[in-house]
Amino acid sequence: MEVSSFRQLMRAEGTARYRDLMWRRTRDPYIIWLSEVMLQQTQVPRVEVHLPRWLERFPSLAALSEAPVADVLAQWQGMGYNRRALALHEAARQVMERFDGVFPSATADLISLPGIGPATAQGIRAFAFDLPGVYLETNVRTVFLHHFFPDVPGVPDRELVPLIEATCPAAPAGEDGGASAPDSAGAPLAPGAAHDVAPFATPLDADDTPRNWYYALLDYGAYLKKTIPNPSRRSAGHVRQKPFEGSRRQKRAEVVRLLLAAREDGACGLTAAEVTAELDAFEAKAGRGPVERGLAEELLAKLAQEGFCVAQDGRWSIA
Numbered sequence: 001m002e003v004s005s006f007r008q009l010m011r012a013e014g015t016a017r018y019r020d021l022m023w024r025r026t027r028d029p030y031i032i033w034l035s036e037v038m039l040q041q042t043q044v045p046r047v048e049v050h051l052p053r054w055l056e057r058f059p060s061l062a063a064l065s066e067a068p069v070a071d072v073l074a075q076w077q078g079m080g081y082n083r084r085a086l087a088l089h090e091a092a093r094q095v096m097e098r099f100d101g102v103f104p105s106a107t108a109d110l111i112s113l114p115g116i117g118p119a120t121a122q123g124i125r126a127f128a129f130d131l132p133g134v135y136l137e138t139n140v141r142t143v144f145l146h147h148f149f150p151d152v153p154g155v156p157d158r159e160l161v162p163l164i165e166a167t168c169p170a171a172p173a174g175e176d177g178g179a180s181a182p183d184s185a186g187a188p189l190a191p192g193a194a195h196d197v198a199p200f201a202t203p204l205d206a207d208d209t210p211r212n213w214y215y216a217l218l219d220y221g222a223y224l225k226k227t228i229p230n231p232s233r234r235s236a237g238h239v240r241q242k243p244f245e246g247s248r249r250q251k252r253a254e255v256v257r258l259l260l261a262a263r264e265d266g267a268c269g270l271t272a273a274e275v276t277a278e279l280d281a282f283e284a285k286a287g288r289g290p291v292e293r294g295l296a297e298e299l300l301a302k303l304a305q306e307g308f309c310v311a312q313d314g315r316w317s318i319a
Contacts, residue, residue: 033128069086
């Protein structure tokens with residue numbers, strides 16, 4: 001497909017498929033960063049519920065950086081992949097310390113922060129700072145595979161990158177990519193104020209900018225996934241996710257939940273034996289057998305190594 005006609009089509013489809021999501025009503029990099037991380041392997045409706053709650057609890061980078069790890073993990077429950085919560089907390093702390101509380105816009109600075117990879121960094125750059133880049137997200141991948149590699153299996157990302165780079169528009173005139181992030185009206189946005197910002201007057205304004213371009217690709221890609229067999233399955237990097245139910249990952253998440261519940265109840269942590277008994281009960285309720293011997297101790301040790309919990313006098317508690 002020819003690039004100029006592809007761009008024309010995407011602009012039209014972007015306007016037709018636009019989703020008015022709360023994190024699109026702001027250019028505050030804190031909120032856009034949160035949305036990018038929350039949307040990793042999580043459906044949009046769940047993020048629509050959890051992001052406002054998160055902002056009520058942690059309305060700014062400073063508030064998140066100063067919060068106890070246990071509070072951050074407790075607020076994250078229901079989102080899955082608890083490592084993301086720890087990464088958010090540590091990244092917020094680093095932005096406060098290394099960048100004086102101002103969210104960076106340079107790619108190298110962004111990917112130096114915990115939990116921010118190339119795609120998340122480019123998402124922040126595009127949506128908060130309107131800067132061009134290669135935002136290779138799953139819906140974006142879907143669009144390019146569908147239009148440029150129809151019916152071609154095993155397409156590597158390196159073949160998509162030049163096309164994504166060539167089609168992304170330049171930054172708006174006068175945009176220097178600095179760390180300040182104006183809101184949609186051009187005035188500074190108070191941290192945590194995204195839920196108070198009015199939506200844009202039109203779903204996708206006439207400006208051909210990186211921000212609007214990638215919104216168009218995201219929304220059209222989401223539409224394609226609902227109407228045709230998912231083109232992303234033809235990506236060379238596509239891996240079918242293993243079932244969550246009964247997995248080690250589920251047991252890890254349950255251990256974190258148990259430790260959080262013990263903290264909420266005022267208990268001084270749980271012993272490994274108590275965690276094992278609770279895990280056995282959890283498995284039995286799901287119709288599965290008891291956990292393997294020593295698994296609870298192994299999970300607790302790994303979680304402690306990653307910063308989730310600590311042990312004292314034989315009892316485990318959230319860090």
